[in-house]
Amino acid sequence: MIIQGGTIYTSLSGVIREGYIRVRGDKITEVAGGTYTGPEEVLDARGCMVTPGFIDAHCHIGMWEEGLSFEGDDGNEETDPSTPHLRGLDAVNPLDRAFGDALSFGVTTVLTGPGSANPVAGQFLAMKTHGRVIDRMALRAPCAMKFALGENPKTVYNGKSQQPATRMAIASVIRDQLAKAQRYMEDLERAKTDEDADLPDFDSKCEALIPVLKGEIKAHFHAHRADDICTAIRLSREFGLDAVIIHGTEGYLIADVIAEAGLPVVCGPVLTTRSKPELRNMERYNAARLMEAGVRVSICTDAPELPVELLSTCAAVCAQHGMELPQALEAITINAARAAGIQDRVGAIAPGMDADILVFDQSPLGLLVKPRHLVLGGQRLF
Numbered sequence: 371m372i373i374q375g376g377t378i379y380t381s382l383s384g385v386i387r388e389g390y391i392r393v394r395g396d397k398i399t400e401v402a403g404g405t406y407t408g409p410e411e412v413l414d415a416r417g418c419m420v421t422p423g424f425i426d427a428h429c430h431i432g433m434w435e436e437g438l439s440f441e442g443d444d445g446n447e448e449t450d451p452s453t454p455h456l457r458g459l460d461a462v463n464p465l466d467r468a469f470g471d472a473l474s475f476g477v478t479t480v481l482t483g484p485g486s487a488n489p490v491a492g493q494f495l496a497m498k499t500h501g502r503v504i505d506r507m508a509l510r511a512p513c514a515m516k517f518a519l520g521e522n523p524k525t526v527y528n529g530k531s532q533q534p535a536t537r538m539a540i541a542s543v544i545r546d547q548l549a550k551a552q553r554y555m556e557d558l559e560r561a562k563t564d565e566d567a568d569l570p571d572f573d574s575k576c577e578a579l580i581p582v583l584k585g586e587i588k589a590h591f592h593a594h595r596a597d598d599i600c601t602a603i604r605l606s607r608e609f610g611l612d613a614v615i616i617h618g619t620e621g622y623l624i625a626d627v628i629a630e631a632g633l634p635v636v637c638g639p640v641l642t643t644r645s646k647p648e649l650r651n652m653e654r655y656n657a658a659r660l661m662e663a664g665v666r667v668s669i670c671t672d673a674p675e676l677p678v679e680l681l682s683t684c685a686a687v688c689a690q691h692g693m694e695l696p697q698a699l700e701a702i703t704i705n706a707a708r709a710a711g712i713q714d715r716v717g718a719i720a721p722g723m724d725a726d727i728l729v730f731d732q733s734p735l736g737l738l739v740k741p742r743h744l745v746l747g748g749q750r751l752f
Contacts, residue, residue, distance in 0.1 A: 372392055372411070373393070373415050376416060376417065379699050381699065423479060424478060425478070426479075426481065429671055437467070446485040446491075451527060452490040458511070475738065481670075482497065489519070491516040491517065492515070509710075514590040551576040596623045600627065607631075615634070618656070628660065657692075679738065686737070
């Protein structure tokens with residue numbers, strides 16, 4: 371297939387005016403300016419804007435199913451404050467209607483997983499939004515370990531009259547579990563080289579945290595308040611984690627601190643109200659201020675907090691509050707892919723990337739804008 375014409379926003383190498391994209395199988399093989407002439411099927415994108423498929427960098431679709439209550443609520447295991455061994459992969463229903471809505475509005479990849487009831491919540495995955503079988507839709511599982519700071523775990527466990535009921539205890543739950551996993555990992559390594567050392571008893575929680583401690587997957591910290599963001603930075607330094615701040619509502623108050631720490635931020639949802647204490651300082655220029663400070667920013671809906679189809683609308687709001695159009699597009703494409711460590715597969719239009727491509731006959735950022743054409747994994751879906 372050849373996607374011919376249009377303005378191509380590559381997300382990696384700038385903008386190409388009136389170029390073409392060549393697709394072979396499920397991959398992009400060539401991106402160039404000019405006109406391509408050959409025998410392949412041509413998708414005419416002249417006069418249009420062409421972007422990579424959009425990526426929601428943090429949501430919970432498939433974990434809280436639409437139209438159901440308890441029966442479809444599989445996002446929070448509120449029986450134990452430390453549950454790193456729980457896998458989002460085992461809870462996502464790929465037939466949830468939210469996936470069809472996502473695809474209709476150009477969201478081709480999502481990061482989804484457990485909610486924020488537990489300080490150590492469990493494993494996120496990155497997945498495509500088209501398909502019927504989660505194992506075939508998953509891009510990377512796990513792609514991140516979810517940790518949660520602040521109001522959510524504090525409220526859940528205070529209501530149960532058990533620890534953690536304070537920010538001190540929340541941090542201690544995370545620190546204790548990471549320290550235990552670190553020692554478990556060291557004991558495993560020692561047993562490999564020292565014949566007198568015994569293997570430790572199998573611990574599924576510690577096993578799940580080994581890739582986090584080795585930096586093989588990201589540590590995603592749910593944090594709204596500035597002080598909670600600083601706690602995430604502190605914990606990340608203590609254990610050498612490859613961390614990402616999720617939400618970062620008060621990030622603009624300490625943008626220089628976050629930039630100095632080198633942590634990216636997934637901002638959102640930006641269309642919500644100041645509905646709880648941690649959101650009282652919410653400002654829609656947060657993402658732009660962070661980006662100005664040198665922080666790598668992506669945008670999320672936190673669906674079902676917001677409908678997942680509002681992702682590009684959220685990016686448009688950020689553009690109205692200080693971001694340039696290319697920056698806002700990067701926040702829902704390549705930067706979002708980097709938040710999951712899947713930037714080698716999705717998030718850009720470049721040779722070797724998955725052929726997830728959107729064609730728009732208007733600005734791709736706006737209120738419920740649908741693409742005219744969508745190509746996913748090299749297949750033209752509409």
